[in-house]
Amino acid sequence: MRLFPWLDRFPVGLFAIPVGLLALAGAWRRAQGFGWAMALPVASSLAWSAVALLTVFLLLYAAKCLRHRRTFAADFSHPLISSLMALIPLSLLLCTVYFGEAGHPGWLLFLLVALTLQGVVAIRIVATLTATSLPVAAVTPALYVPPVGGGLVGGMALSTLGYPGWAALLFGMGLVSWALLEVRILNRLFDGSMPEGLRPTIGLELAPASVATLAAGAIWPLLPGDILIVGLGISAGPIVAVMARYKWWGRVPFAIGFWSFSFPLAALAGAVIEVVRRGGWPPFVGGAALGLASAAIAFLGLKTMMLIGRNPLIPAPPPA
Template sequence: MPRPFTRLPEPWAFVRHFTPNWFAMTMGTGVLALVLAHLPWTLPGQMALAEALWLFGVVLFTLFSLLFLARVLLHRDTVWPMLLHPVQSMFLGAIPMGLAMLIGGLVQFGPARWGEGVYQLAHLLWWLDAALALASALLVPYLMFTRQSHALEKMTAVWLLPIVAPEVAAGAAGGLAPYLDPAAARLMLAVGFVLWGMSLTLAFSLITLVLLRLALHKLPDTDFAATSWLPLGPLATGCLGLLTMGRDAPAAFAGTPLAGAAEVASGLGLVGGLALWGAGLWWLVTAIFFTRHYIRDNMPFNLGWWGFTFPLGVFTLATFELGRLTELRFFALVGLVLAVQLAAVWLLVLQRTLRGVWHGELFEAPCLKGPNSPAHGVFAAD
């Protein structure tokens, strides 16, 4: 067996070159755990496997948080180049989105193992997640508008990452609200609807630009193959958030001046969820066509491949939720097919990631690549 870390660009590169891209791995792993837990049919060992994946995601998130914090504290000269990089900075949104998946798993698996006290922990973590999501949705676009260098022909759907984070937090609120006292649930859902509206409206604007860019400049380079799946993310999370928050609203707002609006929100959530699911289905099929095109071009592996997992996973969760709310078997069958596809993609990407970790080739931050880095005035886009 070859020696590990033979392709590290420098000693301790896994700290100095650690990038927020790695948190996309926690997003993909966390959403797979939730998909397995929400399968419409119970299989032997299903919940044990789902919980093991969630715990694996917790370990990864903890490790990545420590490495990222170490880079910020020990290599402060690398922080500004990362923030100015037109691609790396976008992945800051992956941090709260990864945390949201772990909060969902805590609600799903925690009570059976540690008791109902985990709901309060999940509640506190949700407010942290909402703050991080809001920060990414405000900070990164501000840097885009004032300091970074962008062009329409270089644009990819990676622009969606920082602004979709509030929408993912809103979906997590829908999953947690039924387990909190009514006052806490009302406040969380109110904030969740605000985050949902903030995120989805901006996401639709960016998806419009992505379609324009594709029509004018065709598909991005193979290095950005996974970004073709990213527009599915806000459509799927928008659908899931609308379904879960609409489902929870009547009980949370009962006896308040918003009780009538909450009843309406329940019906509108289902209708709006179906509409967003339809939009997501179009993008799912389109992304599959794009991926077939990229496979013929021998797309190289990079951490961006984790972008194949999260949008597909959230769309699968939304499909299962529609199946439960509509009682239509069609959604259960479609969700099962998507779940199998998600598991296959996750295994493939994990295997390629572990190989890259062993060789050390994944620990090279694009924003620190010598004279072509933002620190030297040129904005790399790889």
């Protein structure tokens, strides 16, 4: 009997969990500016919990790639699953943002590996979008993750390590990718014909604007608060678009895909905290944003534990 009979079905979407936890850890660390004694301990607990999960997931996914190469190749050729593969290097980029040290050669090498992996997946998705007829069912917000997430979070990581010029370049590439994808994906969301199994990925629609606002604040520390407020205003559009379709996605049974909400909500909370610091907003606004993001991610964690209690986390094999 094989030790892990479910290994070939290990879903890459699980990496959304450490991604969301690392983003929330960054938001809590920013809240130190409010003078909260609990901010740094909470941030550290979240970050190290994310690293522990990420390590386990990486080991399992590496084993899947080695033992089930055909499954991995099929996943890499699938437009949706290959988009979600970018969550792996995205989690490594967020590790760099949280733990990285400027001028440290080890962190630079770590970042270059993460950016290379992100680039491979992004090129694959761009080639699919431009050179072939992408199936309508594959047009989901998951397409943002490789080019947009890689550009914006990669820019933050480069800024953390002390490379502001390269960070600005990558940030610009992320913005262009967002602009090219936005109209097509929004049309798909309002069309309403997305299969139920893919609807939880709608949370990623919130990500580009919130992450871009947070990334701009990180790359340019002297950027006026008013500019970040404009970013928050832009972020409000996708929030309205997603919440307007609540009945469309809210009745779908809980699945790991709903962790797609964690990263953008945590990034939005971090951006609001930066606006509080630079734009003169009262601190309770930042505290409220952080509280809402933390509550939402805690809810996702609770629902995940309940899901594990009722059913296996790894999907069952298709019937023979």
